[in-house]
Amino acid sequence: MGITAFNSSAFPRVTPWECFTVEWFSVLAEDKRLLTGLRNSLFIGLGVVCLSVPLGLAGALMLTQVKERVRPWYYTIVISPILVPGVVLGISTLLFWDRVGVMFGASRDSFFYNGFFLTIIGQSTFIAAYTMLVFISRLQRFETVQEEAALDLGATHWQTFKKILLPFLAPAIASASVLAFLASFENYNTTVFTAISTSTITTVLASKVRYGIDPSISALAVVIVVLTLIGAAVHEILKRREIARSKLAAEVAAGNRLSIGKQTPWYFDPALIMIFLIVVAGVGTTFMAGTMGVEECKVAVKTEKQRATQERIKALRERNQAKRDVEAAQQAQEAEQKREEKEGRTGTENFNSIFNTDNLAPAEDAPETTGEPENDPSRTGTENFNSIFSTDNLAPKDDSEQENGEQDKKDEEAPRTGTENFNNIFDTDNLAPKSD
Amino acid sequence: MLNYWANYFTRNGIGVGMFLLAAVLLWMVFMIILPQLYMVDFSLRANVPPPKWGGEEHVYTLEHYKYLLYGSSKSAEQFNTIDLSVFGRTILAAVFVTIIDLCLCYPVAYYLAHVARGGWARLMIMSLIIPFWINEILRAFSFKVLFGTSGLINNALMAVGLIDQPYDFVRENVALYSGLSYAYILLMIFPIYNAIESLDKNQIEAARDMGSPWWRIHWRIVLPHAKPGICSGSTMVFMLSAGALAAPQVLGGPSSLWFTQIIYKAFNNSANWARGSAYALVLLLACIIFVLLMMRIFKVKLGEIAR
Numbered sequence: 001m002g003i004t005a006f007n008s009s010a011f012p013r014v015t016p017w018e019c020f021t022v023e024w025f026s027v028l029a030e031d032k033r034l035l036t037g038l039r040n041s042l043f044i045g046l047g048v049v050c051l052s053v054p055l056g057l058a059g060a061l062m063l064t065q066v067k068e069r070v071r072p073w074y075y076t077i078v079i080s081p082i083l084v085p086g087v088v089l090g091i092s093t094l095l096f097w098d099r100v101g102v103m104f105g106a107s108r109d110s111f112f113y114n115g116f117f118l119t120i121i122g123q124s125t126f127i128a129a130y131t132m133l134v135f136i137s138r139l140q141r142f143e144t145v146q147e148e149a150a151l152d153l154g155a156t157h158w159q160t161f162k163k164i165l166l167p168f169l170a171p172a173i174a175s176a177s178v179l180a181f182l183a184s185f186e187n188y189n190t191t192v193f194t195a196i197s198t199s200t201i202t203t204v205l206a207s208k209v210r211y212g213i214d215p216s217i218s219a220l221a222v223v224i225v226v227l228t229l230i231g232a233a234v235h236e237i238l239k240r241r242e243i244a245r246s247k248l249a250a251e252v253a254a255g256n257r258l259s260i261g262k263q264t265p266w267y268f269d270p271a272l273i274m275i276f277l278i279v280v281a282g283v284g285t286t287f288m289a290g291t292m293g294v295e296e297c298k299v300a301v302k303t304e305k306q307r308a309t310q311e312r313i314k315a316l317r318e319r320n321q322a323k324r325d326v327e328a329a330q331q332a333q334e335a336e337q338k339r340e341e342k343e344g345r346t347g348t349e350n351f352n353s354i355f356n357t358d359n360l361a362p363a364e365d366a367p368e369t370t371g372e373p374e375n376d377p378s379r380t381g382t383e384n385f386n387s388i389f390s391t392d393n394l395a396p397k398d399d400s401e402q403e404n405g406e407q408d409k410k411d412e413e414a415p416r417t418g419t420e421n422f423n424n425i426f427d428t429d430n431l432a433p434k435s436d
Numbered sequence: 437m438l439n440y441w442a443n444y445f446t447r448n449g450i451g452v453g454m455f456l457l458a459a460v461l462l463w464m465v466f467m468i469i470l471p472q473l474y475m476v477d478f479s480l481r482a483n484v485p486p487p488k489w490g491g492e493e494h495v496y497t498l499e500h501y502k503y504l505l506y507g508s509s510k511s512a513e514q515f516n517t518i519d520l521s522v523f524g525r526t527i528l529a530a531v532f533v534t535i536i537d538l539c540l541c542y543p544v545a546y547y548l549a550h551v552a553r554g555g556w557a558r559l560m561i562m563s564l565i566i567p568f569w570i571n572e573i574l575r576a577f578s579f580k581v582l583f584g585t586s587g588l589i590n591n592a593l594m595a596v597g598l599i600d601q602p603y604d605f606v607r608e609n610v611a612l613y614s615g616l617s618y619a620y621i622l623l624m625i626f627p628i629y630n631a632i633e634s635l636d637k638n639q640i641e642a643a644r645d646m647g648s649p650w651w652r653i654h655w656r657i658v659l660p661h662a663k664p665g666i667c668s669g670s671t672m673v674f675m676l677s678a679g680a681l682a683a684p685q686v687l688g689g690p691s692s693l694w695f696t697q698i699i700y701k702a703f704n705n706s707a708n709w710a711r712g713s714a715y716a717l718v719l720l721l722a723c724i725i726f727v728l729l730m731m732r733i734f735k736v737k738l739g740e741i742a743r
Contacts, residue, residue: 058459065444065456077464083671084472085679085723087696088716091703092471095478095713125467157449186571188682189696193703202682205573209580209686221574228569232562274559 034220037204040116041185044200047120048127048184049177055124056131056176057169060139063132081126086189093122094193115198122194123184130183131176138172229278479714500714519698519715526695527722529613530678534670536617537624541669545628546658550637568622576615576686583611583687612687616677623676624669631665632658667734674730675723695719 059078066074081089101112112118142165150160166173188202195203205220445453482497504519544564548557567575582588593599635658643653659666684694695715702712730736 055459055463058456059463062456062460065447067440077468081468083675083723083727085675085696085716085719087679087681087699088475088720089471091699091709091713091716092475093467095709096471096474099474121467125463125471128463128467157452161449161452182569186569188572189679192681192700202571202573205571206682206685209573209577221570221578224570224574225566228566231569232566236558236562274563 033199033204034201034208037199037201040198041201044116044119044123044191045181045184047116048123049180051120052124052128052131052180053173053176055128056133057135057173059128059132060135063136064139078132079129082129084126086126086187087193089125090122090190090193093118093125093190094196097121113196115194115196118194118196119191119198119200122190123187126190127180127183131180134172134176134179135169138169142168233276475713476717479710479717481710483708483710500711501718503711504715504718522693522698523695523718523722526678529609529616530674533613533616533620533677534674536613537621537673538666538670540617541621541624541628542662542666545625545662545665546632546654548625549629549632549635550640564622564625572619572682573686575619576683579611579615579618579687583614609688612684615683615687616680619680619683620673620676623672627665627669627672628662629665631662635661663734664736667730667736671727671730674726678723678726679719 063071063075063078097112097118101110104112146164146168147160150164151157155163186202188206191200191202192206447453448456479500480496480498482499504516504523506516548560552560584590590599590603593603639657640653643657648656679696680694681696681700684697688694688697696719699712699715699719702708702715
């Protein structure tokens with residue numbers, strides 16, 4: 001898919017490959033609707049992070065405090081949004097807040113009917129459950145003794161919360177925020193119902209994909225993938241550093257300074273090398289494309305296409321001419337056959353088989369005639385008629401719609417359809433007596 | 437009870453305690469429970485224009501559920517074959533996608549957990565994760581590029597000579613099923629991976645030493661150990677593919693509808709919100725039944741599923 005972003009063909013595809021181009025990226029950068037959607041999505045994502053991270057944190061802390069008997073019920077309720085289809089969440093949020101709005105007598109342009117507000121609420125419902133799971137797994141390693149010690153030493157509850165619990169949870173908060181943002185950014189099922197008239201990047205993309213598309217979508221995918229790869233690489237490096245630091249600390253603590261140099265440096269990691277290579281290759285090819293003559297290539301492709309179409313038309317004309325000759329010859333033959341018909345029943349085996357159903361011989365003859373269509377005069381007429389018709393129709397189209405990607409296919413298919421029709425007719429005619 | 441609350445506030449302090457309480461109440465009551473209940477209520481009411489909601493004409497009725505069953509809210513003579521068959525097909529297809537994912541992911545998860553080592557394992561995991569940071573719709577769309585009549589797969593097959601005419605994968609729903617299976621592969625791999633990883637390797641080696649063939653090792657040792665992971669993975673994949681909207685919209689063939697698409701149409705095209713919410717509720721019920729069934733079959737608790 002990423003490759004299609006660099007093909008100059010108007011429809012996103014890999015084959016036939018036309019020209020290597022970066023123009024779809026500039027098309028992407030000028031797409032107003034997409035950019036608005038992107039801005040809205042970023043805004044909603046931030047809102048979701050701000051709402052769902054505290055909710056998830058509270059939910060996780062509460063889980064350790066509710067009574068043993070209530071805990072399974074509590075857990076079932078807060079975890080259920082993950083398992084409920086996103087469509088259902090979107091609908092219920094939309095309906096409920098509309099009701100609340102009516103209850104407060106709010107007008108239609110108050111925040112109860114605002115796509116931003118509804119989307120943030122709707123997405124947070126289930127994203128908070130994700131963040132809660134992140135916090136729960138971190139909290140399992142938390143020693144409550146620390147809190148108790150702080151309280152015993154005279155710290156207030158707020159101080160304990162701020163100075164002990166929050167620093168301990170900091171990595172979890174960071175990863176929960178990233179998770180929440182990403183989940184919000186790519187959510188579609190819930191957003192499509194709650195976003196009313198606000199367009200987010202996913203709704204814009206969905207409408208783009210459904211009603212006409214060009215490779216600027218692929219260009220967007222390339223941008224996202226590259227950003228993702230860079231993000232992944234940075235994350236990996238940071239993780240490596242952290243591991244190395246903790247190792248170092250452990251070794252220093254153990255009084256062992258000798259083995260420090262032994263660990264493999266981070267740049268030997270195959271995963272990192274792979275990511276690095278992909279990014280370099282991507283950026284390199286993009287840069288190359290800018291320096292190569294895109295326009296020249298395009299013109300070349302265009303003339304090449306024109307030439308191919310011309311040749312095809314020529315070939316079709318020649319074929320038709322040949323067929324006309326054959327037709328003329330056969331008409332002569334037909335006349336001859338008709339003469340013979342008067343004398344005997346030669347050449348009319350097909351018709352005989354309809355009537356002589358109990359006779360097996362004609363049924364055996366039928367497949368033989370399938371192999372030689374030229375023997376049947378009525379069929380030849382149909383074939384010629386069809387193919388002449390299609391070439392006449394196609395020729396002007398080919399000239400006018402050079403750029404249309406689907407055209408090639410039509411060219412190839414149309415004559416075939418003629419033959420197919422012809423074959424089918426023939427089959428049914430012949431098969432009817434057989435089935436009897 | 438009073439004792440409990442007193443205890444709660446002495447343990448957390450007033451400020452933090454209030455914050456926790458308020459946040460959890462907001463989330464549980466105003467974001468989870470009340471909206472769902474209100475949707476149930478709404479689906480049981482007549483379809484009237486928004487200004488009359490809550491008014492006298494907004495009466496309780498079963499007409500939307502009747503419509504799903506019979507195709508008209510009055511007569512009960514014939515079943516609503518269109519909507520019901522779409523519903524049945526959606527559920528069956530979701531089960532199908534779940535099975536495909538299970539077959540694909542179990543070997544991969546086992547490989548990741550017990551065979552792959554160090555950097556390569558990380559590379560594999562990363563190459564599994566990275567595609568999932570791309571937008572859902574773009575992912576579905578890339579499958580359309582792959583499976584289209586002039587797409588990569590058709591061209592490759594034609595070049596090799598296996599087929600001489602492009603095969604319409606989209607019409608045959610092949611594209612949809614593979615797109616859905618691919619979309620939720622991670623949700624299947626990671627639970628199974630987590631479950632298998634905790635398996636003691638000595639058990640496998642002991643079985644091998646005793647002369648057990650590889651398939652029996654998996655059947656008797658690895659599979660039973662991975663059961664909670666398989667259960668949670670299957671539940672997630674089923675739920676998400678039954679409730680998917682983007683992939684069927686992009687990849688669905690002209691003759692195939694997904695149940696969520698009918699719900700979407702009820703909201704956007706025919707402006708019948710009540711019917712849409714009734715249908716959504718039916719979908720929700722089907723999903724809940726599936727989860728309960730999985731929990732019964734695999735004998736695991738809900739807490740183990742959502743991890």
